[in-house]
Amino acid sequence: MNLTKSHIKLIQTELNKMGLNAGTVDGIVGNKTKLALLQVAGNTGSWPFKRQAIAFIQTVCKQKNIDAGTIDGYWGPQTDFAYGVLVNFLRTGIMPLPWRDEQAAFLENPHNWPFESNASLEQFYGEVGKNQVRLQLPYPHRLSWDKRSIVRSFFCHEKVKDSLNTVLTNVLNHYGMDEIKRLHLDIWGGCLNVRKKRGGSTWSTHSWGIAMDYDPDNNALRWGRDRAAFSRPEYDKWWQFWEEEGWVSLGRTKNYDWMHIQAARK
Ligand SMILES: [Zn+2]
Structure with a gap:
């Protein structure tokens, strides 16, 4: 699984909402995005960027009560499903049926x-x-x-x-x-x-x-x-x-x- 521009844009948007200054939401991984991600509570910085990024998506899901499985930075089926629910929720403000x-x-x-x-x-x-x-x-x-x-x-x-x-x-x-x-x-x-x-x-x-x-x-x-x-x-x-x-x-x-x-x- 590769992180696309839409994944990065979602990450940047959510980082900015948390006041962590990821810079312009452009879907490009720059220094601001990397530094902002390192400010997230629980991120020790010991994982490579991709794993930190996926773990952040899992964290955002968890905060919204969307089950993304364990926050481990790996993109499994549960994370894939949760990501879809999250995107839909951010777009429409509506959660699908449980x-x-x-x-x-x-x-x-x-x-x-x-x-x-x-x-x-x-x-x-x-x-x-x-x-x-x-x-x-x-x-x-x-x-x-x-x-x-x-x-x-x-x-x-x-x-x-x-x-x-x-x-x-x-x-x-x-x-x-x-x-x-x-x-x-x-x-x-x-x-x-x-x-x-x-x-x-x-x-x-x-x-x-x-x-x-x-x-x-x-x-x-x-x-x-x-x-x-x-x-x-x-x-x-x-x-x-x-x-x-x-x-x-x-x-x-x-x-x-x-x-x-x-x-x-x-
Ligand atoms: Zn058919």
């Missing part, structure tokens, strides 16, 4: 969606590309790659059709069409697509018509909570509607591929 609530939501699986292995998917859904039916959408979608194209129906697996309809009806009733458009809950990146996973030999869940992509431009594959639009608090209800139907978001569970939702468990 993690344990999300965990509880992940446990709901009223339709017994199978686990995501090609064997269990085949056993539950049958052959890839088969048993597809047309879903008339509760609200119109737009194609993510051609936003002037309106989509009123698409093909999905017969076993997920009713559940999909339930989720999207809930989304329409809760958000309404204006909010749906503003939040891009209608920007659709596809469902059925018989293909192998990128760089792999196993089938993508799209191959069974049981996965959906929404707003890929603002939820790129490798983006985490610090960048992906769908990680923001205004999407909490969106996720609740999917999760109470047992659908799994890779963003919510793995913090990548926030565009992707599937009727298969991780």
Whole structure:
């Protein structure tokens, strides 16, 4: 993991807020930033700069009751997660729902969606590309790659059709069409697509018509909570509607591929 300009800017901003004079917030590590960091309580200066910087991010998280794990100056998954929450909090002033609530939501699986292995998917859904039916959408979608194209129906697996309809009806009733458009809950990146996973030999869940992509431009594959639009608090209800139907978001569970939702468990 490398510290980027945005990490350094956040560090400089927080140091300045503490009155430690890190200088201009420019994302560049200069003497002022280094000296300011050395003034932070608990920093003995015995670690290299990068480790001091990461430890400082962990400290800022801890002060805001965001669990970044042990303050050890190492960027593990817990720190990565905490950093995303911190960035979001600094930007919006809102904390996401506590993690344990999300965990509880992940446990709901009223339709017994199978686990995501090609064997269990085949056993539950049958052959890839088969048993597809047309879903008339509760609200119109737009194609993510051609936003002037309106989509009123698409093909999905017969076993997920009713559940999909339930989720999207809930989304329409809760958000309404204006909010749906503003939040891009209608920007659709596809469902059925018989293909192998990128760089792999196993089938993508799209191959069974049981996965959906929404707003890929603002939820790129490798983006985490610090960048992906769908990680923001205004999407909490969106996720609740999917999760109470047992659908799994890779963003919510793995913090990548926030565009992707599937009727298969991780
Ligand atoms: Zn996908």
